[in-house]
Amino acid sequence: MQTDAxxxxxxxxxxxxxxxxxxxAELRRSKHTWIALPSALLQTRYQLNATDLSFGNAETxxxxxxxxxxxxxxxxxEFNQYYLIAEPHAAEPCYNISDYVQRCVAGDLTIAERLRGRTVINLYQTEGTADDLLSDQGVSQFIERLLRGYLKTHGKQHLIGFTCEPPKFLSLTSVLGAGTSSVPWSPVLLEAAEVTLAAYLPLVFYETYNSGAVRNTFWQALTTRFATCxxxxxxxxxxQEGLRFALNLSASAKTLEFELGSMLAEVDFPILNTTEIDxxxxxxxxxxxxxxxxxxxIARKKSNKTDARTPTSxxxxxxxxxFNLWMNRNSAADSVPQGLAIGYPKRPILMIAPTQSLWTKxxxxxxxxxxxxxxxxCQSVWELGYDFRIVSEQELGAAEIxxxxxxxKRGCKRGGLCFPNNGTDTREIYNVVLLPSCISLQEETVKRLKAFTKAKGRLIVDEPTPYLLNGQIGLEPYPLEQLIFGRRTTILRGPPDEKAVKLEKRLGKWVPRIVSVYVKPENDPTDSVLVLHREAEASEIFYLFNTSSEPMETLIEIQRKAARVSEFDLFQSKKESIAFWHADEKTYLNSVFTPKQGRLFVVS
Known part of the structure; x- marks a missing residue:
């Protein structure tokens, strides 16, 4: 069995x-090191600025x-355009009138007369000194100047790889929340984005009936470009240099302002920086x-709080x-669990991230x-003993119904959706999708979820439910309402306790547990033992963790007939066969857990 790669x-x-x-000297002391790139370097070379030119009716x-x-x-x-904000009930929300403005400046005052009482938005590009991190040329310059320069100076003898944080310019609230009239920009965005983005760019700044949809499109294009470029x-x-590249994430609410899915797809793995996950x-x-x-x-920072847990627990x-990699553990006594990176995670429930509601409003x-x-x-599902995968609306667009x-034919009772392979030969079918409370969904998301429920997948929506489609109200023929109030959609209503009861009933009915744990002597089912499921080429791996502060003698039930069951010692990297038996095409074994103990079982 291989250990962590x-x-x-x-x-x-x-x-x-x-x-x-x-x-x-610090590199030599650390021996195996990740270098975190300074956040101050992650800036865009260009900014797109907006000036509101509102003319009064009495303006000459x-x-x-x-x-x-x-x-x-x-x-x-390179970019200096003028847009006329349309009047109510016009065919388009705005019009590019740059040519007319040039004629007006050249002396045609009839154009100026027609603009009395109207609003014109002037968009123009400004340039700084940073590399353009949204263009191939700019990224090549960044790599040559910084990363290759670093390796030339310090070498890579003690280096594992580089890391960086999500840049602040990808957070819409950080950029527009303060009422600024400037957004991150690169000329390549117009080449890579949808055709309509160029026509509706002023609506990133100006509030009208479909500004939410335009902001969403713009920030999605910005995030995707940063990730893929x-x-x-x-x-x-x-x-190419034999190194790795990771994304540093802070365990704070601010991190939820980013669309993490697109970024995580382009790095080797994440590193979570946290003191507590509390x-x-x-x-x-x-x-x-x-x-x-x-x-x-995961990199744990020192906490001033009194913690009764041992480092091992x-x-x-x-x-x-x-998590299966532990950073910044310098003591020889800080041995870490091994074997937890074997295989690829399998999670039975899909959770849609409501990030794009932030982009909409x-x-x-x-x-x-x-x-x-x-x-x-998320916590309610977790406390009920179910694991889940979080995806953005953009990632959901790549799912196959x-x-x-x-x-x-694949052994599932109902249809659902799955995603392209992620370096494995297995594609998990998700039969249950959870939609957190949010204000808006994208039209493509609604179409995909309607196809999902048509394939007999189950959708659970937390109230208040979304009421905007693409950031707008009242689109015919009300596809959002058809999805939310469809026969295969369950809405969680009422106070949290009532919602939790309904959630437990629905998940218990629709999500089969591949591993169930029962507490002896009465063999009562328990959710106090969390189950993390991974799948390798020739085996399945189950990590079981006793979350309680009490010892527990258990009966473990695996929903298939196993040929062999082994336990992998987490701290000594040894594998040992254990006794098990079969009944009703299922596999059973006994296991004793001390408080906060984890055990790793390999089933083949």
């Missing part, structure tokens, strides 16, 4: 201005002409980080969430309510 090591911050000899034509002339920028600007570019460079929102970040990756790292608890109060409800739903007939 990556060395955990330590994460070191690096500043270019720091003394090279001091940094080299010469004044309007003068305002246009004053707004003209010096030469060399910058993160993928750095990962490819690291692989709030629902931090728990969501931790679960999202582990959702769809073979390896997941803390590690085993981290492993129950899906960047309101801090609304977003706080959405993330609070999301945290409650599996009808009931095909699903039955």
């Amino acid at each position: 990556f060395s955990a090591g330590s994460v070191l911050s690096w500043q270019r201005t720091r003394d090279a000899a001091a940094h080299q 034509a010469t004044t309007i002409q003068s305002l246009f002339r004053d707004s003209q920028l010096s030469g060399g600007i 910058f993160l993928q570019g750095l990962r490819d460079f690291c692989h 709030t629902p929102k931090r728990f969501v970040v931790a679960k999202w980080a582990c959702s769809n990756t073979q390896h997941a790292g 803390r590690l085993l608890e981290d492993a129950s969430l899906g 960047p309101d801090e109060k609304s977003w706080s309510g959405i993330t609070k409800a999301w945290g409650w739903l 599996i009808d009931a007939a095909v699903a039955r």
